[in-house]
Amino acid sequence: MNNFVNWMEKYFIPVASKIGAQRHFVAIRDSFMVTMPLMIIGTLGAMLNNLPIDAFNEFMDRLFGGETWKAFGVKVWDGTFGVLSVIIVFLVAYHLARSYGKDGISAGIVSLGSFFALGGAKGMSAKGLFVALLVSVVSCEMYIRFSSNERLVVKMPEGMPPAVSKSLADLFPVMVVIGFFGLVAAVSSRFGVTDIIGSFYELVQQPFMAIANTYPSALLLAFITPFVWFFGLHGSGLIEPLVQMINAPAIEANVKAIEAGEMAPYIVNKPFIDSFVNLGGTGATLGLIIAVFLVGRNSDAFMMINKLSFGSGIFNINESLLFGLPIVLNPIMFVPFILVPSVLVTVTYLAMVSGLVPAVVVMPPWTVPPILSGIIATKSLMGGVLAAVNLLISIVIYIPFVKMAVMRQEKTVASSD
Incomplete structure (x- = not known):
């Protein structure tokens, strides 16, 4: 047993430590930790609407007149799981950019714009989660590299308000990143793929979830x-x-x-x-x-x-x-x-x-x-x-x-x- 422990400490632990500290994994982990309360609240809202207790359901129907009371659980779900991919696509880019010492809010906004340019309006719920993760990582990496290139940074004249100078400085990097995802969506549509997120869900995400299940x-x-x-x-x-x-x-x-x-x-x-x-x-x-x-x-x-x-x-x-x-x-x-x-x-x-x-x-x-x-x-x-x-x-x-x-x-x- 001691030999096994020594071997693991020498060869396995260093590799596992590096994986655990890898910036992309850490960004994803921290982002999901932030959304944990939302997912808990969302499932509790769904539970309220689907409690298998006839007495409770009949009481609520009488109290509120029909099943209109279930709108509460539906709206809670819409505000949590219904927009989970939108929240994740922002948060992952935010945390990843901060790990590079860059502006997390700007990276998150660019990632959000990229997601919708790709067709994110059709996959804002957990259904679009895998695509959201891919978009957040790719868009953030692109944004960081382009915004670090001085030739792509707009130089504003002195005397401009700092907020204006900062926002316009990244004009070209933002244009390139969001334009890239818009181009991907346009090309995909040309070949008959009008819903990238839905197609990805059926071809990749569902089979992966089936294996994981x-x-x-x-x-x-x-x-x-x-x-x-x-x-x-x-x-x-x-x-x-x-x-x-x-x-x-x-x-x-x-x-x-x-x-x-x-x-x-x-x-x-x-x-x-x-x-x-x-x-x-x-x-x-x-x-x-x-x-x-x-x-x-x-x-x-x-x-x-x-x-x-x-x-x-x-x-x-x-x-x-x-x-x-x-x-x-x-x-x-x-x-x-x-x-x-x-x-x-x-x-x-x-x-x-x-x-x-x-x-x-x-x-x-x-x-x-x-x-x-x-x-x-x-x-x-x-x-x-x-x-x-x-x-x-x-x-x-x-x-x-x-x-x-x-x-x-x-x-x-x-x-x-």
Whole structure:
């Protein structure tokens, strides 16, 4: 095990660290973090309109006269998921430009203009998310390079107001970047592609989401995060851009399907992981905390860390446990820390694909405690039952390893005496 850890620290960790710090991934990650409250509010609005509670729906119909009250949820959705791609195309360019030390607002506006020049009016929702990400990165890179070329910068005479000089200085770079995307749209239209975003969604985004919705992809996501965390890197932050690219369109498609009275098409998404796999944080460490309370009382050190971690663990925050117990670089905890998420993914996927538990259609905040989060995410008590079963499974798996860790610590203390 020590040889493996040493090899990983020498060859894997440096590469993973570079990927995690890569400016484009960081810009995408930070942008989605900003939009997280919007996505949560949007799904809650959709949940309000589709609660499977007849008494509630009848009460609201009587109170507001018909189903006019559902306009509230529709408008909330329109103001969140309905414009998600527009927000992302601005934010990614903004954060990326700032990473270069450039004006983020100007880059964001140019990216926004480029997106609409390409036909963004037809894909403002999560449906246009992949195109929005491509446009934001490409337009920002073009804008930064052109605006850094002094031959393309308009020199204004002295005495002009600073705001006017600054805005006109980038006239040619802005013209070139937005003109490029307008040209792409015009050429595409000449060849019969009048809706670039819709065509891209059907040819690329839908097949990609279908692949990401498979059981093997869910296992891969569940494996990567704890595996990277074991070596001290922020696993969630490393894969967040990929997860979010899958998440928002999948949630939107699920909600639309449920509204149409159909089955939700996408089982795997971010709430699938947050509400049923990461119970207490990466590695389902709430199960570990409970296991320590059950069989780790002989270790004062374990109990002290456990008591400090319990409060935050209920809200799925587990850094104190990862570094305090520790789990990071702890060979005894490596196996359950990697194994538990894979087992929980398997149980959850089978429960949902069989129809025993509804698929996720709501994205509760990731800090919502386990079990309650499962109920909210699926709009079903069965979601809470599944989360409770998963928590029990995690406790059972962690117990023998906690016993081994306590025994090892006791031997270490005895030998030192």
